Amino acid sequence: MGNVIVWIVWLAALFGCIGSGVAVVSMTNPFYSAIALIGNLGSLAVFFLLLQAEFVAAAQVLVYAGAVMVMFLFVIAYLGGQADAPWAGGSSWQRWAAVIAASALLLEIIMVIGLKAGGRLSDEAEVREAFGSPGDIGRLFLTDHLLAFEITSIVLLVAAIGGVVLGAHSRHGEPRYEGPAGVPVSRERTLPPEPVAATPHDASGAGVPG
Amino acid sequence: MSIAAWICLLAPLAGALAITLLGELVPRRIAGLVATGSVAIAFAAAVVLFVTVLGRDGEERQELTTAWNWLSVGDLDVGLSLLVDPLSIMMALIVAGVGSLIVAYSIGYMAGDDEERRFFAYMALFVFSMLLLVLAGNFLILLAGWGLVGLSSYLLIGFHHERPSAIAAAKKAFIMNAVGDATMALAFFLLVYETGTLDFVTAFERVDGLSSTVVNLVALGLLGGAVAKSAQIPLHTWLPDAMEGPTPVSALIHAATMVTAGVYLIVRAHPLFEAAPSVQDLAAGLGAVTIVVAGLIALVQTDIKRVIAYSTMSQIGYMFLAAGIGAYANGMFHLMTHAFFKALLFLAAGVVIHALVGEQDMRKMGGLRRLMPRTWIAMLIGGLALVGLPPLSGFFSKDSILASALATGDTYGYVLFAAGLFGALLTGIYTFRMLFIVFTGEPSGFVREHLHTEHGEGPRWMTAPVAVLAALAVVGGAVQIAGIWHPLADFLDSIVAVDRESLALVEPTVTQDWVTSILAVGAGLLGIGVAWLIYGARRVAAPRMVALRNPLERKLYFDELYQTVFYYPAVGIARGWTRFVEGPLIGGSISGVAGATRGLGRGVGQAQTGFLRTYALAIAAGLAVLAMVFVSVR
Amino acid sequence: MNGPDVTWYLAVAGVLFATGALGVLLRRSPLIVLLSLEIMLNGANLALIAFARQQGDLDGQIFALAVMAVAASEVVVGLGLIVAMARRRLVLDVDELTTLRG
Numbered sequence: 001m002g003n004v005i006v007w008i009v010w011l012a013a014l015f016g017c018i019g020s021g022v023a024v025v026s027m028t029n030p031f032y033s034a035i036a037l038i039g040n041l042g043s044l045a046v047f048f049l050l051l052q053a054e055f056v057a058a059a060q061v062l063v064y065a066g067a068v069m070v071m072f073l074f075v076i077a078y079l080g081g082q083a084d085a086p087w088a089g090g091s092s093w094q095r096w097a098a099v100i101a102a103s104a105l106l107l108e109i110i111m112v113i114g115l116k117a118g119g120r121l122s123d124e125a126e127v128r129e130a131f132g133s134p135g136d137i138g139r140l141f142l143t144d145h146l147l148a149f150e151i152t153s154i155v156l157l158v159a160a161i162g163g164v165v166l167g168a169h170s171r172h173g174e175p176r177y178e179g180p181a182g183v184p185v186s187r188e189r190t191l192p193p194e195p196v197a198a199t200p201h202d203a204s205g206a207g208v209p210g
Numbered sequence: 211m212s213i214a215a216w217i218c219l220l221a222p223l224a225g226a227l228a229i230t231l232l233g234e235l236v237p238r239r240i241a242g243l244v245a246t247g248s249v250a251i252a253f254a255a256a257v258v259l260f261v262t263v264l265g266r267d268g269e270e271r272q273e274l275t276t277a278w279n280w281l282s283v284g285d286l287d288v289g290l291s292l293l294v295d296p297l298s299i300m301m302a303l304i305v306a307g308v309g310s311l312i313v314a315y316s317i318g319y320m321a322g323d324d325e326e327r328r329f330f331a332y333m334a335l336f337v338f339s340m341l342l343l344v345l346a347g348n349f350l351i352l353l354a355g356w357g358l359v360g361l362s363s364y365l366l367i368g369f370h371h372e373r374p375s376a377i378a379a380a381k382k383a384f385i386m387n388a389v390g391d392a393t394m395a396l397a398f399f400l401l402v403y404e405t406g407t408l409d410f411v412t413a414f415e416r417v418d419g420l421s422s423t424v425v426n427l428v429a430l431g432l433l434g435g436a437v438a439k440s441a442q443i444p445l446h447t448w449l450p451d452a453m454e455g456p457t458p459v460s461a462l463i464h465a466a467t468m469v470t471a472g473v474y475l476i477v478r479a480h481p482l483f484e485a486a487p488s489v490q491d492l493a494a495g496l497g498a499v500t501i502v503v504a505g506l507i508a509l510v511q512t513d514i515k516r517v518i519a520y521s522t523m524s525q526i527g528y529m530f531l532a533a534g535i536g537a538y539a540n541g542m543f544h545l546m547t548h549a550f551f552k553a554l555l556f557l558a559a560g561v562v563i564h565a566l567v568g569e570q571d572m573r574k575m576g577g578l579r580r581l582m583p584r585t586w587i588a589m590l591i592g593g594l595a596l597v598g599l600p601p602l603s604g605f606f607s608k609d610s611i612l613a614s615a616l617a618t619g620d621t622y623g624y625v626l627f628a629a630g631l632f633g634a635l636l637t638g639i640y641t642f643r644m645l646f647i648v649f650t651g652e653p654s655g656f657v658r659e660h661l662h663t664e665h666g667e668g669p670r671w672m673t674a675p676v677a678v679l680a681a682l683a684v685v686g687g688a689v690q691i692a693g694i695w696h697p698l699a700d701f702l703d704s705i706v707a708v709d710r711e712s713l714a715l716v717e718p719t720v721t722q723d724w725v726t727s728i729l730a731v732g733a734g735l736l737g738i739g740v741a742w743l744i745y746g747a748r749r750v751a752a753p754r755m756v757a758l759r760n761p762l763e764r765k766l767y768f769d770e771l772y773q774t775v776f777y778y779p780a781v782g783i784a785r786g787w788t789r790f791v792e793g794p795l796i797g798g799s800i801s802g803v804a805g806a807t808r809g810l811g812r813g814v815g816q817a818q819t820g821f822l823r824t825y826a827l828a829i830a831a832g833l834a835v836l837a838m839v840f841v842s843v844r
Numbered sequence: 845m846n847g848p849d850v851t852w853y854l855a856v857a858g859v860l861f862a863t864g865a866l867g868v869l870l871r872r873s874p875l876i877v878l879l880s881l882e883i884m885l886n887g888a889n890l891a892l893i894a895f896a897r898q899q900g901d902l903d904g905q906i907f908a909l910a911v912m913a914v915a916a917s918e919v920v921v922g923l924g925l926i927v928a929m930a931r932r933r934l935v936l937d938v939d940e941l942t943t944l945r946g
Contacts, residue, residue, distance in 0.1 A: 006847035014856060021860055021883050025867035030875045037879050044886055047856070050847060051897040053905050056889075059912060068882075068916050075923045076875065079930050098827055098869035102862045104834040108841060109858030113851050125900025136902055137909070145906050152913045159917030166924030820942025822877075826868050 010050060016043035030079075034072045041065040053132040211262050212275035215292045218255035218302055219341050221248045226334035229327055238326040242317035245330035249313050249337050253306035259299050272706050274347050274411065281350075285406040291347030293410060297705040300542060300698075301344035301474055308466045308549050309337045311675040315557055316458040318671030319564060329369060333462070336362035340467050344474060349398050349408040352475070356394065356435065359468050360387040366463060367455040379451035386448040390438020397431025400424060410706055414481040422486070429486035432479055433493055436472030440526050442500045447768050449523055453515040457560030460515055465522050465556050466549035473526065473545055476533040478706075484536070484715070491622060494534020498629035500527035503766060505636030509643070510762045513570050514559050517644045521596065522552055524633060528611050531626055536715025537614035539690075539699035544607035546698075547686045551595035551604055554679040558588040561668045561676065562648065567660050572644065577653035581661060584673065586649050588680045593641045595683045597734040598634060603687030605731070608634070610690065613718035613726040627726075634730045638737020646745035853894035860887030872937050874929075878922050885915045 016039060023036035041064050048057035130136055141149045225248025229241045236244075276291035313333050320326050339362050343355030361384075368380030402408055404424050405416040417425065436442075441449035441464075452464050463469070476483055476493060483490045501524050508520035525548050532541030562578065562585060563570055579586045595602040598609060612634075615627040653661075690698040703713050718726070761767065860883055867880025889908045896904025929936060 003847065010847050010852075017856060018859060018863075021863045024879050024883055025863055025871065025876075030873060030879075033876055033879050037882060040883060040886065044890060047853065047890060048893055051853065051893050053893045053896065053908070056893060056905050056908050056912075059909060060889075063912060063916060064886075068919050071919065071923060072875075072879070075927060078927065079875070079936070094823060094827060095870060097831065098823075098866065101827060101830040101834050102866040102869065105830065105837065105865060106858055106862035108834065108837045109861070110855065112841060113854050113858070125898065127897070127900050131897075131900070131902070132905060137905060140902055140906055145903070148906070148910055152910050155914055155917050159920045163920040163924045166921070166928050822874075822938040822941070823869055823872075830865055830869060 006050065009046065013043045013046040013050070016040070017047070030076050031073070034069060034076055037072075038065050038069050041069065051132075052127060055132060055134045055137045211259060211273055211294055212292070214255045214258045214262070215273075215275060215294045215345060216277075218252045218259065218306065219292065219338065219345055221251040221255065222334045222338040222341065224248060226331045226338060229331040229334065233327070236327075238321075239317065241327040241330045242313070242320070245334045246310060246313045246317065248334055249306055249310040252337065252341060253303070253310050256299060256302040256306050259294055260303060263294070263296060263299055267704070272704070276347070286402060286408070288348060288350045288408055290351060291409075292345045292351075293347035293706065294345065295705045296701045296703075297474075297478060297542070298344050300546070300702070302341060304546055304549050305337065305340045305344060305467050308553050308679075309333075309340075309462055311678055312458050312462040312466070312553060312557065313337075315461075315560070315672050315675040316456075318669035319458055319560055320456065321669065321671075325369075329366075329456070332362060332365045332369070333458070336366065336463060336468075340471070343471055348410060349401065349413070352478075353391075353394060353398065356439070356471065357391060359471060360384060360391065360439075363387070363452070363463050363468055366459040367452050369455055369459065373454065376454040379448070379454040383448040383452050386445050387438050390435040390445060393431040393434030393438075395431075397428045397435075400431070401428050404428075410478070414479075414706065417481050417485050420485070425482060426486045426489055429479075429482050429489035430492075432475060432482065433489055433496075436475045436493075436530075437496060438472075439475075440469045440472030440530070441523050442472070442496050442527060442530060443503055444768070446500065446504070446523055447765070447772065450516050450519050450765070453513065453519050457515065457556055457563060460519070461553045461556035461560070464519065465552040469522060469526055470529065470545050470549070473529040473533055473541055476530070477538045477542060480533075480536075480538060480713075483533075490534050490536070492534075494531045494622075494626055497527040497530025497532075497534055498626050500524065501531070501633035502629055502636070505633050505640060507762050507765055508640040509636065510759055511640075512572055514562070514572050514575075514644060514648065515556070515570055517572075517640060518552070518555050518559060521555075521637065521641065522548075524637065525552065525596070527633070528608060528630065531630060532611040532614060535614055535618050535623065535626065537611060538713050538715075539696070539702045540607065540610040540614055540714070542702060543690050543698055544604075544611055546689070547595070547603035547607040547683070550679055550686045551592045551602075551683040554588060554676065554683050555592040555596065557672070557676050557679065558585050558592060561585045561588075561672055564668055564672065565661055566657065567662070569656065569660065572647045574654055574656040575648045576651045576657060577649070578657065578661075579649040581653060581657070585668075585676075588676050589645060589649070591680045591683055593645050596641050597638045597738065598730055599734055600727075600731065601684075601687065603683055603685070605727070606687035606691055609723070609727045609730050610718070612730055613723045614714070614716045616722045616726055617716045617718035631729055631733050635733040635737045638734040638739075639741050642738045642741035643745050646741055650746055651748075850894050850898040854891055857887045857891035857894065860884070860890065863887075872939055874922075874926055874936055874938055874941075877938065878919065878926075881922075882915065882919070885911060 020036040020039035020043065024033045024040060027033045027036060041060060045057040045060045045065075048054075048060060222245075225244050228248075229236075229244055232241075272293070272295040274291055274293050276289045279287060279289040281288040313330070316329065316333065320329050323329065336359065339355050339358035341355075343352055343359055346352035346355055364380045364384040367383055368377050370376045398408065401413060404420050405413050407413050407416070420428075434445075438445040449464060449469070453460055455463075483493070504520045504523035504527065508517050508524065511517045511520060525544070529541045529544050529548070532538070532544065562575070562582065565582065566575065569575070591602070595604040598604040600606075608630075612627055612630045615623050615630060617623070618626075690696050699714065705713065764770070864880045864882070864884030864887060867883065868877050871877055871880065889911055892904045892908040892911070896902060896908075926936065929941075934941065
């Protein structure tokens with residue numbers, strides 16, 4: 001009986017995951033893509049739970065879906081109309097090559113799985129009850145993988161600084177980009193005229209990670 | 211004795227260094243006095259050596275001192291060693307003695323020149339180089355002195371470096387001497403290879419063991435160097451051009467000392483030459499040819515210094531002739547007397563030039579006999595000595611050479627004798643042509659305008675050495691009077707590597723001496739008479755003889771010949787290489803590499819499209835390929 | 845374990861990865877590209893967690909957490925760039941942003 005429930009949950013998560021993944025890639029409106037991604041992340045959290053990675057699932061929802069995606073949504077809101085771009089374009093050979101490349105990758109992955117990676121994918125380890133619990137993860141982070149832990153914190157710090165720098169107001173106001181000499185900047189889009197002085201000079205917006 | 215030798219050698223060097231290092235700190239006159247003093251010290255040291263050597267006998271008269279051993283390779287030991295023997299002492303006396311007189315003269319001649327100090331430094335350097343050459347104890351030091359002398363000559367010829375003609379003349383002299391240096395160096399290589407030594411004494415001992423080819427080659431190489439340094443045919447074209455240098459330079463280097471280095475070399479290396487008799491005959495032959503050719507060319511020269519220069523060439527021909535037939539002492543005797551009267555002629559001519567503010571063209575001169583009587587007397591003495599009239603010095607020395615030529619007894623010797631006799635005739639003509647043109651007749655317009663004799667004919671510094679040299683030219687011949695007494699020959703009998711009783715290979719008999727003297731004096735007087743007729747009394751016009759005159763005025767086209775044979779081909783080859791090899795190949799390859807790199811960069815840069823998606827596609831495609839590779843390899 | 849075994853999870857991860865790759869390669873808006881990139885990263889995460897479960901080794905989960913942190917940082921910087929570009933009134937179209945053209 002428990003097995004059937006697992007399978008049903010698994011299948012539901014599967015549909016959610018794949019569907020939202022396709023939705024992210026194919027939606028025109030970036031806002032919808034972002035919402036779809038949140039859905040994707042949620043499905044993945046379910047998968048993680050099924051794989052007995054509770055802490056990672058929690059982190060996924062909290063960090064990824066909670067912070068990163070909110071940041072995405074903020075930026076999309078800030079950009080407003082500027083964020084719209086045509087679905088695709090460019091040379092057709094590029095499109096076909098992209099499809100072929102992605103298909104090739106997928107095919108290879110399936111093949112490898114199919115070959116069962118030399119037969120080693122068949123065994124499953126027996127895990128304890130506390131597998132994937134925060135306690136175990138925490139212990140590993142502070143003993144075996146301490147270096148990775150610290151370096152990751154530094155990476156986050158660098159990203160924070162970078163975000164602040166990128167988002168800071170320049171002292172002389174934003175320069176208007178003219179494009180390289182002789183090359184006309186095509187389809188230059190300007191914001192619709194603001195009725196009030198709510199010009200995009202607010203300090204909030206990009207760059208503050210959760 | 212060795213201390214005196216070192217003092218003799220190093221005093222002029224110290225003088226040159228002092229002048230160089232003190233620079234502008236000392237007044238110009240002091241520089242001149244330092245130079246003169248240093249050379250005078252060298253002369254004093256040479257006198258000390260001379261007196262010491264006189265007190266000894268035979269082998270005792272040779273002494274080799276080595277300062278330190280510089281090169282010790284296998285069997286070869288070469289060091290800074292000086293050889294003191296009668297020959298080197300004689301040369302040192304001449305070099306330092308006449309040198310000090312000439313340097314003293316320069317104090318007067320070069321007074322007022324902007325770069326006087328440099329001149330004296332160079333002169334002192336030259337004296338040092340020449341002394342190094344003559345006092346050398348092995349061939350390497352001799353070569354070092356040889357080269358340094360060439361350098362000093364270059365520096366002094368090109369002293370007035372703002373004159374392009376002077377620079378060109380200096381280069382020409384140096385390059386032609388370099389040809390001789392090259393042949394000499396090759397000869398030394400061969401000598402080291404075959405005998406394993408460069409030391410005079412040892413090398414001469416081992417000459418007997420060499421094959422005739424080797425000896426001939428070595429002697430030929432040495433002869434090449436001697437011919438270049440002494441301006442004999444065919445390497446003579448630099449000497450007339452060298453008259454661009456100041457007159458004291460011409461007197462010292464190109465009359466009295468440097469050009470005689472070739473003769474010294476042959477006499478010093480006489481065992482080598484005697485073992486290669488054909489080369490020795492060649493030397494004598496070249497000397498004879500030079501006597502005649504130089505004499506002929508001197509007949510048509512208009513520059514007073516060039517006449518004397520060609521005369522020098524001719525007289526050195528006599529010395530080569532003597533060395534070539536083995537009459538070494540006679541050749542050295544003539545070297546000594548020639549130094550006296552040739553330096554005298556040059557210095558007196560310098561007085562004339564100095565009084566005429568630098569004019570050297572004889573055609574502008576005339577009638578100076580009454581205006582500069584003392585100079586006239588001096589030049590007359592020099593001229594008579596040069597022609598070889600008794601009892602002046604030239605008579606004794608020149609006639610002894612001719613007599614030795616006669617004494618060889620073979621046809622070649624007779625030919626040489628005839629050439630020498632003809633040369634005596636020519637000497638009379640061209641010498642007195644010069645004297646008559648310059649000094650007799652009425653003063654020319656130029657002379658009236660420019661002659662400055664308010665303070666006497668010349669400064670004291672100039673006239674005193676001239677007087678001394680005149681005296682020497684008169685009495686210098688007393689050292690050796692043929693058939694009566696020969697202290698010089700005896701003196702030179704004990705030089706290094708003389709196994710026989712006397713140095714000379716030939717000894718003329720009394721009859722031959724008399725016959726020679728009468729003929730030679732007769733030829734000289736005939737020459738003077740011809741000159742008198744044409745230039746003195748102006749009774750006979752100079753023969754036009756255009757066919758003969760033109761080649762002589764063009765110096766027998768030697769310069770043109772060398773230009774065609776050496777210069778144009780070299781320039782053509784250089785240009786060809788530049789155009790066909792350097793430009794396309796070397797320059798082209800470099801620019802080709804640069805161009806290829808640029809093109810490659812441009813081509814590769816095409817991949818930088820700037821399109822993000824292309825890059826991403828490339829990454830994805832690469833990843834796919836890699837994955838495929840990994841999968842298939844597994 | 846109940847439910848599908850590891851290979852199914854891996855297949856899902858592969859599909860996610862390929863989908864994200866398609867999105868990166870085909871879309872022109874940098875924002876969508878970033879989102880697609882996130883999908884790819886998540887696909888990788890899923891594979892890691894699956895392997896961790898299969899091997900019984902928690903290192904995979906650690907790895908996934910690190911990936912998550914790094915992905916967050918990368919999103920920060922990427923969004924910062926996009927905002928900066930928008931401020932300068934640049935067209936947010938990857939095909940137009942070709943200043944780095946060599």
